[in-house]
Amino acid sequence: MEYTGHVAGQEASLAVEAEGLRLGSRFLDYADVAALRPVNHRVRIETLSGEEIEISMLGFSFDGFWEELLACYGERSLASLFVEEAQTMLCDGEYAVAGESGRGKIALYPDAVCILPPTRRAVRIPLCFTQELRLEGYELQLTLRSGARYAVGKMGYDTKPFAERAASAAETVKKQRAEAVAKAPAAEPFTEKGLFRTGRPEQYWNAAFGRGVCAVEFFTGEDAATYLYRFSEPREVFQTLLEEAMEAVGTHREIIYWSDEQIAGAPLYRMAVARSDAVRFLRARADGRLIHSANHAERLRAYLES
Numbered sequence: 001m002e003y004t005g006h007v008a009g010q011e012a013s014l015a016v017e018a019e020g021l022r023l024g025s026r027f028l029d030y031a032d033v034a035a036l037r038p039v040n041h042r043v044r045i046e047t048l049s050g051e052e053i054e055i056s057m058l059g060f061s062f063d064g065f066w067e068e069l070l071a072c073y074g075e076r077s078l079a080s081l082f083v084e085e086a087q088t089m090l091c092d093g094e095y096a097v098a099g100e101s102g103r104g105k106i107a108l109y110p111d112a113v114c115i116l117p118p119t120r121r122a123v124r125i126p127l128c129f130t131q132e133l134r135l136e137g138y139e140l141q142l143t144l145r146s147g148a149r150y151a152v153g154k155m156g157y158d159t160k161p162f163a164e165r166a167a168s169a170a171e172t173v174k175k176q177r178a179e180a181v182a183k184a185p186a187a188e189p190f191t192e193k194g195l196f197r198t199g200r201p202e203q204y205w206n207a208a209f210g211r212g213v214c215a216v217e218f219f220t221g222e223d224a225a226t227y228l229y230r231f232s233e234p235r236e237v238f239q240t241l242l243e244e245a246m247e248a249v250g251t252h253r254e255i256i257y258w259s260d261e262q263i264a265g266a267p268l269y270r271m272a273v274a275r276s277d278a279v280r281f282l283r284a285r286a287d288g289r290l291i292h293s294a295n296h297a298e299r300l301r302a303y304l305e306s
Contacts, residue, residue, distance in 0.1 A: 003064075007054070007055055032048055033045060033046070074116040085111060086109070091106045091156075099121075108162060110173065123275065125144070127166065129247070148277070180201035189304060190206035193205065194246055213228065213287070229242070242282075252272075
């Protein structure tokens with residue numbers, strides 16, 4: 001929808017779009033937005049470069065503009081977190097993630113809880129890896145196997161139903177995932193296996209380990225390479241984080257090996273890198289690829305023995 005307001009003291013036409021905000025002749029991609037804040041019927045936008053943009057003089061259109069901007073920014077954040085499932089529940093509530101707390105949208109999906117604040121700290125919490133979901137008063141605490149902790153709550157009458165549905169979804173998705181992983185094949189030297197998203201049991205991965213190195217084979221119907229990783233953590237720690245990261249990234253394998261320059265040119269992937277610890281984890285440990293060819297098995301063995 002189009003609006004009229006003032007930007008930097010000058011009247012300008014405004015349009016909230018799916019991928020960004022049009023400010024007169026300027027287009028501001030959501031990938032460049034660090035935070036959105038309403039202040040005295042004005043909207044302040046903080047960008048990643050440190051610029052502050054103030055939109056004022058929206059008049060009676062302020063509420064509509066703000067709500068539409070939040071909704072589009074949230075939808076773009078969900079896309080950057082590779083959320084594809086149908087939403088189960090959406091609430092307004094409080095959240096706490098590492099280094100930040102506040103109010104925002106809290107969404108429940110069949111396989112995840114998503115926190116959608118008006119900042120770059122949107123996060124998708126996979127229910128299949130939750131070690132604990134505990135409702136304490138008006139706050140639902142979620143702890144993953146890796147030790148990552150999150151909290152959502154104070155959603156009014158929706159708090160308890162949200163917690164109950166999240167617990168039920170976690171139980172269901174863990175059972176579905178365990179059954180699907182058990183059916184997925186693996187052959188030497190690949191000794192570990194896992195799924196990307198639980199809803200797609202036909203798409204899975206295998207992992208082979210050496211000393212401080214790991215090779216991952218994707219089985220998605222478009223498999224042309226083996227992905228290599230080098231790590232310094234204990235293998236058990238790395239493997240736990242690898243499983244969470246594969247689930248988060250899904251089959252978007254290019255985000256693992258693209259250069260920083262390529263990522264910079266792809267706004268959605270820039271958002272993914274900014275929001276997802278899992279994406280940053282994989283990119284930090286990526287050690288190249290082995291393209292499938294006649295001597296693939298020999299080169300794989302040499303890498304695992306290096």
